[in-house]
Amino acid sequence: KIFQAIVSCIGSDGTIYIIPKSSEIELSSLMTEIQNTFKGLGLLIPYCWKKGEACVVRGSDTMWYRGKVVEVCGNTLQVQYIDHGYIESIPQCHLYPTTFYTGIPPFCIPCQLYKTLPIGNFWQQDAVGCLQELLTNEEVEIHVEKLPDNPWDKLSVSLYFGGISLSSFMAHQKYCVAEDGQDVQKLGLFAGGTCVSPSYILPPLPVPGDPFPVRVTHLVSPKEVYICLDPSENLTKQSATEGAANSDSESLGEALKWCNKIVESLPLLTNFEKEMPCLAEYVDGLWYRAKLLSIIQLVPVQILVQFVDYGTYLVAPTNRLRHIPYCLLKYPAQAVRVLLAGFKPASDDKNTKRIPYSPEWSLNALWAMVDCVEGKHLSASILTLSPEVTISLYGDDKNLVHLKLIEMGLAEFDE
Numbered sequence: 001k002i003f004q005a006i007v008s009c010i011g012s013d014g015t016i017y018i019i020p021k022s023s024e025i026e027l028s029s030l031m032t033e034i035q036n037t038f039k040g041l042g043l044l045i046p047y048c049w050k051k052g053e054a055c056v057v058r059g060s061d062t063m064w065y066r067g068k069v070v071e072v073c074g075n076t077l078q079v080q081y082i083d084h085g086y087i088e089s090i091p092q093c094h095l096y097p098t099t100f101y102t103g104i105p106p107f108c109i110p111c112q113l114y115k116t117l118p119i120g121n122f123w124q125q126d127a128v129g130c131l132q133e134l135l136t137n138e139e140v141e142i143h144v145e146k147l148p149d150n151p152w153d154k155l156s157v158s159l160y161f162g163g164i165s166l167s168s169f170m171a172h173q174k175y176c177v178a179e180d181g182q183d184v185q186k187l188g189l190f191a192g193g194t195c196v197s198p199s200y201i202l203p204p205l206p207v208p209g210d211p212f213p214v215r216v217t218h219l220v221s222p223k224e225v226y227i228c229l230d231p232s233e234n235l236t237k238q239s240a241t242e243g244a245a246n247s248d249s250e251s252l253g254e255a256l257k258w259c260n261k262i263v264e265s266l267p268l269l270t271n272f273e274k275e276m277p278c279l280a281e282y283v284d285g286l287w288y289r290a291k292l293l294s295i296i297q298l299v300p301v302q303i304l305v306q307f308v309d310y311g312t313y314l315v316a317p318t319n320r321l322r323h324i325p326y327c328l329l330k331y332p333a334q335a336v337r338v339l340l341a342g343f344k345p346a347s348d349d350k351n352t353k354r355i356p357y358s359p360e361w362s363l364n365a366l367w368a369m370v371d372c373v374e375g376k377h378l379s380a381s382i383l384t385l386s387p388e389v390t391i392s393l394y395g396d397d398k399n400l401v402h403l404k405l406i407e408m409g410l411a412e413f414d415e
Helices: 021-037 125-135 166-172 183-187 240-261 326-330 363-373 403-407
Strands: 002-010 016-020 054-058 064-073 076-081 087-091 095-097 109-113 116-118 139-146 155-161 176-178 212-219 224-229 277-281 287-297 302-307 313-317 336-340 343-345 358-362 378-384 390-394 411-413
Touching: 002 021, 002 125, 016 021, 016 139, 021 064, 054 076, 064 087, 109 166, 116 166, 125 166, 155 166, 166 176, 212 363, 224 390, 240 287, 240 326, 277 302, 277 313, 277 326, 287 313, 343 358, 358 363, 363 403, 403 411
Parallel strands: 109 155, 336 390
Antiparallel strands: 002 016, 002 139, 016 109, 054 064, 054 095, 064 076, 076 087, 116 176, 139 155, 212 224, 212 378, 224 336, 277 287, 287 302, 302 313, 343 411, 378 390
16 A cells, blocks of 8 residues: 655654544544643642553643553653654643543554664664654655554555655665665665766657747747746646646655755765766755756866756856756656747847857847746747747737837847
């Protein structure tokens, strides 16, 4: 069985407590009922608590939770929140013995990693800390591998975050070994400088002639831009291509979020082949998918990279380039280089400031095009796919965007 779950807690022994996403509404309803049933403070009169006894516990957020006494220690009790997994030392005045709700099974499930052996036969403190930092309150994918003999024991699972196997990640960090030796391969890092996949997948494009919503993510010149399909803007009926693009974009965003959490564990890039996929750190401090274009400088080494989901470029030192997990290569590149049809540079444009790498265009024309597309609801239709993708680009007023440049004398019609 495969299902999505929220990791509610990592126990001090490395037990992973999960709450299935399918149970969230039912748990929320139970919590509401508990709050309506129990008011005020806990039990203020003396009471002889017993190990294993059911109770409700008033948490630090003043909410009441179902609990179970796991140890009696004088005036404080070790109590486990049975629907979330974590254990706390609680003063007796914050507890109330109850037989209410004892017939409802706990919503959280204790889990252990399938065929994964911690170094030293138990999870070391630093490994538990790593699991807590990585997983607590995060949504993950659970693959049930083996049911326990006792229904109260731990469920043996394979756990995936952002497409990465937790067992293989922890083995890569030297916290454990995978007993069958197979799971380590699922992390899918580039190994020994050899790329697992030669390049990113090209994005699917709509049928020529059909209008589709886009965002312009980067301008090289007024005529050469990078676009992303924008399924959040629905022109008419969303096509299958746009629906797939939307799904890919959401999944890619989730995978990148996870990769940013573990990025320090990914090795720095040491092999600089042209077009090699990698992760690169942008100026905002986050890491994105990129590919190597060229070595700009040897001392110190500076590499020109392009961010494949935006089209933008960056010259980066080697400490801002890392190996990319294989799971990130299954998503198509989000940005598509296109040429805009219907116009060309104005032959009488007297502006002396030109784009250095495209001197037929003035800088004024570039900034005017930026104003036409930045933050706008745009649509496009493909005219040709070969030799280069050529499109007509329309603004949020449904007019061709280049008409503004022609009005300003910065461009002219090109039939």
